[in-house]
Every structure is written in C-alpha cells, then in structure tokens.
Amino acid sequence: MHILVITPTIFSLLMIFFIHRTQSAGICPSFSCNHPRKYFPIHFPFRVPRNQSKRCGYPRFDLSCSSDRETCLRLPSSPSEPLVIKEIDYADQIVWVSDPNGCVPKRVMNLNLTGSPYMSGPYSVEYTLLSCSGPVDPTQLPAGSSVVRCLSEQDFTAVLTFEKEAEEKLVNLKGQCHVTKRVVAPLWWRGLAYGVYPMDMSDVLIQLRWELPGCGDCVVRGGSCGFIGDSGLDVGCFLLGGNGLSPSYIPGLPRSAKYGLILGAGMPGLLFMIGLSFYLSSRVRAYNQSRNHANAESSSTITPQPIILTLGLDDPTIESYPKTVLGESKRLPKLSDGTCPICLSEYQPKETLRAIPDCNHYFHVECIDEWLRMNATCPLCRNSPQKSSENGS
Incomplete structure (x- = not known):
C-alpha cells in the first residue's frame, strides 16, 4: 500500500528527469516545411527558429519556411533575398539551393558567403559570362557553353562558358560576343559530373557545403548528431534506436502542457514498470540494503551516452x-x-x-x-x- 501511494509522485519526477536529460543531450525531433511536392527532414545542425528550440540547431544554421512551404536559407550578405533549399545531404554535408526568381547565374555573380558557415561546393570552377548581339541559337554554340535566358534581352543574348576554348571561339566570332564578367561559382546540375551541359543555365542549382559541425560520419553510422549538455557548442553522436524519450514539438502549447500530454500518454505502461521495480527493490533491500540501494539509483539514471568522434587524421x-x-x-x-x-x-x-x-x-x-x-x-x-x-x- 505504501508503494501505491508514492508511485505517481516518483513516476512524475522520473519522467521529467528523463525528458530533461534527453533534451539536454541534444536529441531533437526533426521538422519539415511540408512542401506538397518535396519532403525532406530538417534536423541538426539546421533548425527553424519558429518551430524548434535553440538547442536543436547549430549557430548560423537557421532556416525558415516560406508562405508556399518552401524551405529557405538566408545568407548574411543578402538578408532580403532568401535561397530555396532543394536538397540536403547530411552525410556529405552538402546543401543544394536555387533562386526563387529562377535566375541562379545572376545570384552567383555577387555571391558572398562571408559571415555564413558555408563554402563553395566541390564542383566550384571559373565561368565566363559573355554578351552576344542579337538572338543566339543554343544548338549552334560551341561545346562547353550555354545561353542564360534570364539575363538576355531582345537585342542581346547572355552566354555562359565553362571552357577557355569555347570563350575564344565566341569572342572571335565576327566580334559578336564580348566578355562581361568572370566568376568562380559553385554551380551544379544533374549531369555535371558526366560533362552534360543544360541548354539554358537560368535555373541550375548552387552547391554549398559546410565543415563544422562535422556530423557526416555520425549520420553514416546511423546516429543522431546534437549538442552535449545544456550549454556550450560541444557536439556528440548519439547511437540510439527510435526517438528515445525526446518529446515531439507541439506548436502553440506552453512547456507545462507539452509535459502533461507526454506524461498522460505514457503513464499506464510506465506506471506498471516503475511499480514493479519498486516492489523488487524493496524485496532485495531486505537482503542487502546498501549495495542494492546504489544499484537501484544507478538503474534509474541511465541516459544515452554520447560518442565523441575524432574525424580527422593525425x-x-x-x-x-x-x-x-x-x-x-x-x-x-x-x-x-x-x-x-x-x-x-x-x-x-x-x-x-x-x-x-x-x-x-x-x-x-x-x-x-x-x-x-x-x-x-x-x-x-x-x-x-x-x-x-x-x-x-
């Protein structure tokens, strides 16, 4: 009878303790802007501040959801012009973004990654933008060059070249084309690695990558990357099955209400388990109180232990x-x-x-x-x- 009286109180305290420890260990639920045609999860190091807590993402990796549920990334150099995320590779730590106005070459002409955690992707090379008088048939361009419709006007056509030989052919073509600008840009499109170029470069992608935090190997191993503890920027790899005790995000509810829902949903099964553990503990305590008291205390405080990864070489x-x-x-x-x-x-x-x-x-x-x-x-x-x-x- 004594056990039945104290069990609900102890149960509530243990539940809050476990939830707090799991949250502080950096295990956060993933989030998505729920675009109807493109779903991908947003999780560490990224976060959406309006929908996720501060400890769910690494500094400077904040994202946002647009009115049409696109996932957006803002660079410090152009805060008023977000880029639209098309895909995130958490293992290779690469993100592909596009221009919402459909003119990626215009964006890369003044692309500035200063102040951001990103750097150019592995396919970043030098491109040359040319202006050619009149309309240009893209099928007649030399290999290694494409038109840019979004930068073209009625009296001239913008052309982007990837090879010096193509640039020289266009410049020497009866003086019809002249160089406008040269830029090193991380442009990317499907077929790039195979030497297949699009006829129009307007709506290709920008490939960015990040180095820190280094969670790629953790993702490959099937772990969850996150902060260690309630403060600081130390990151660990948590090799856990499922979501553990991490509470799902419930928008619009206060923290106490979220805990109330979590406690109510899991109370029947966990109440039985805790009652059973107290019963067994009381039986064993009569045999060896001091030793089993320590065992019971340690068994009630088991939390996921982070594995700190050493990713580099000596x-x-x-x-x-x-x-x-x-x-x-x-x-x-x-x-x-x-x-x-x-x-x-x-x-x-x-x-x-x-x-x-x-x-x-x-x-x-x-x-x-x-x-x-x-x-x-x-x-x-x-x-x-x-x-x-x-x-x-």
Whole structure:
C-alpha cells in the first residue's frame, strides 16, 4: 500500500528527469516545411527558429519556411533575398539551393558567403559570362557553353562558358560576343559530373557545403548528431534506436502542457514498470540494503551516452602522403585543372602540393593538411585514404 501511494509522485519526477536529460543531450525531433511536392527532414545542425528550440540547431544554421512551404536559407550578405533549399545531404554535408526568381547565374555573380558557415561546393570552377548581339541559337554554340535566358534581352543574348576554348571561339566570332564578367561559382546540375551541359543555365542549382559541425560520419553510422549538455557548442553522436524519450514539438502549447500530454500518454505502461521495480527493490533491500540501494539509483539514471568522434587524421599520417613541387610547366599527373579545389587559387611554379593516396587528387599542402586534420576523406571524391591503407596493410 505504501508503494501505491508514492508511485505517481516518483513516476512524475522520473519522467521529467528523463525528458530533461534527453533534451539536454541534444536529441531533437526533426521538422519539415511540408512542401506538397518535396519532403525532406530538417534536423541538426539546421533548425527553424519558429518551430524548434535553440538547442536543436547549430549557430548560423537557421532556416525558415516560406508562405508556399518552401524551405529557405538566408545568407548574411543578402538578408532580403532568401535561397530555396532543394536538397540536403547530411552525410556529405552538402546543401543544394536555387533562386526563387529562377535566375541562379545572376545570384552567383555577387555571391558572398562571408559571415555564413558555408563554402563553395566541390564542383566550384571559373565561368565566363559573355554578351552576344542579337538572338543566339543554343544548338549552334560551341561545346562547353550555354545561353542564360534570364539575363538576355531582345537585342542581346547572355552566354555562359565553362571552357577557355569555347570563350575564344565566341569572342572571335565576327566580334559578336564580348566578355562581361568572370566568376568562380559553385554551380551544379544533374549531369555535371558526366560533362552534360543544360541548354539554358537560368535555373541550375548552387552547391554549398559546410565543415563544422562535422556530423557526416555520425549520420553514416546511423546516429543522431546534437549538442552535449545544456550549454556550450560541444557536439556528440548519439547511437540510439527510435526517438528515445525526446518529446515531439507541439506548436502553440506552453512547456507545462507539452509535459502533461507526454506524461498522460505514457503513464499506464510506465506506471506498471516503475511499480514493479519498486516492489523488487524493496524485496532485495531486505537482503542487502546498501549495495542494492546504489544499484537501484544507478538503474534509474541511465541516459544515452554520447560518442565523441575524432574525424580527422593525425600529423604523422598526413605527412606520409606524397608531396610534389611544381615546375615551370605546372603539370601534374591526373590533374584536372590548375586550381586548388579548396582555396580556388591557381597553382604557381615552385609551390608544394600534396596528393591523396589512391585517388591522386592534388591540393596545396597548407590547404589539404588543414582539411585532413578535421576530415579523414578527400574533399573532392570523399575517398578515405586512411581506410584504404588499413585494408591494404
């Protein structure tokens, strides 16, 4: 009888304790703007401030939902012009965005990522925008170039080229085309990796990526990434099944009402379990009170333990990767272009480059060393040289 009297009170306290610990561990429910034709979950490091708590997202990763339920991203450099998110790859930490006005080339001409957690995606290359007099038939353009309808007018056509040879052909075409601007931009479209170019570049996508927080490996392992504790920016990987004790977000209700709904929904089953545990505990306490009191206390406070991931490589491993000093020709084996994919600067003679084993992708030594200290994969192909060397040994 004594157990039945105290059980509801203890049950309520334990439920609030578990909920608090689970929330503080960074396990938050996902959210979606619920676009009728495109659904994808929004979860850590992203959050929608109007619908999710502050600890559900990393600083500067705030998103918003538009009136037509599109998921939007605002860059600090252009706060009045949001970009529309088309897809998020949480494993590779890449986000694809488009221009709501349907003119991505216009946006990338003045794209400024300063103050944001994003950087250009791995396919960022230099493009040349040309203005050609009169209408231009896109099927007659040289390979490696496309028209930009959204930037064209009745008396001229905007053309975007991806190759120097195409630019030279257009400029030498009876003086009809002249260069307007050159820009390094992270443009992306399906077929880019296979050399298939769209006839109109107006509505392609912008590919952005982020490095911190580094949750890609956690996602691959099937874990949930989130903050550790109630404060600070330490991030952990929680390998849990289902949603645990994380409460779903209920808009428009105060915190006490949410807890009331959660307690009411789970009370019957959990009340029985806690009553049973108290019964067993009282029987065992008569045999060995001090030892089993400690066991009962530890069993009632089990919480998910975060696994802190070490994602980068150590300096000896990095130094083992081959270096190459460029000569005057600046030629390298299997080098796709003369630009470092990380800092986007052209290679110069006498510079020292480092290659990633197996894939043989080259980068400035200082660029790739800093990258590998935080990531164990190649920035271009996501190959893991560490795993390759371990498998081969």
